[in-house]
Amino acid sequence: MDLRQLQQFVALAETGNFHRAAERLHMAQPPLSISIRKLEDALGTPLFVRTSRGVRLTQAGEAALHDARRALFHAGQARAAALAAAHGERGALRVGFVGSATYALLPKLIPAFRAAHPGIELILHESTSASILDRLERHQLDAGLVRFPILHSGGYTLMPLENDEFVAAVPADSRFAERDAIALKALAGEPFIMHPSAEVPNLQAIAMLLCQQAGFVPRVTQEAVQVQTIVSLVESGLGVALVPSVAARYINRRVRFLRLASPRPAARIGIALATSTDSDDRQVQRLLEVASTVVA
Incomplete structure (x- = not known):
């Protein structure tokens, strides 16, 4: 039959x-x-x-x-x-994202994508940039929102979506808290909270480079993977930190975010949409189209 x-x-x-x-x-x-x-x-x-x-x-x-x-x-x-x-109008899309993408990018991207393509299910996985890129190359993810610049090459392409720069996060009761901007060298004697090099190598390396350009090697006393966690540790008085300026979008009365007056120009950082170089999935193309519209 x-x-x-x-x-x-x-x-x-x-x-x-x-x-x-x-x-x-x-x-x-x-x-x-x-x-x-x-x-x-x-x-x-x-x-x-x-x-x-x-x-x-x-x-x-x-x-x-x-x-x-x-x-x-x-x-x-x-x-x-x-x-x-x-034709890219049904199915599921596995997307990894770094925690700081939740500040501004994801709240714009997800509603726009769901409105444009309601038949495609978004399956979201929070992780680090290194893990997302690794899973992307293993075809365990279809796309990922990662921090750039990326320090190593791989089988992926990047679409920059959000440009940013580091700011200094200091406790609200710090002697630096009344300033709007600060020379990074002024923080040389402070304990630093940083990303671990094994899990977040990109941001850690750029932050270390900034400190060295300011003339000192930071004394790292605490490490944390997520930006939100680092800000919470600054709030707890454990030290100061360099974090993406987008973190300042959420007002925290116990943490002050100070623009870096020097070294200038500050290192540019941001969030990019990473996809496999060899990917021809229509669903991924739909995500790229929506992402470019959201950025525009």
Whole structure:
């Protein structure tokens, strides 16, 4: 039994006549008769009673008709789903993101994507840039929002979405808290909270380079992976930190964010949408299109 035979069975049941069913199916009547007979032989029971005026369903035919229609409906749904996925309008998209993308970028990108492509499910995974890029190359993720610049090459491409720079985060009761800007060298004697080099190598390396350009090597007393955690540790009075300026979007009365007066120009950092170089998924292309619109 195949879908073609089910279509022929349903057409004959609905028309009650081989000639009219053949016309609906755009085929000759003799091949239709042969096909229905083969279907009945395969099922081991007659589906129709033949009369001089046409055909009518047997009890077996009546029992089979509902499920035959359902099978054709689901086959049509499966075909439509496959075509929609092939055109990038159905399916799932696995997207990794760094925690600081939640400050501004994700709240703009997710609603825009869902509005434009409601048939594509977004499956979000929070992680670090290094882990996201590794999983992207292993095809465990389809795309990722990562911090750039990236310090190593790989099988991925980057679309910059958000440009940023470091600011100094200091406790609100710090002697520096009343300033709007600060020379990084003024913090040389303070304990620093930084990203661990093993898990967040990009931001850690850039922050270290900034400090060295300011003429000192920072005394790192605490490490944390997420920007939000670093800010919380600054709030707790454990030290100062260099964090992306987007972190200042959330007002925290116990932390002050100071613009770096020097060294200038400050190192540019940001968030980019990373995708596999060899990816040709339509869903990924849809995400890239929406992302470029959101940025514009």
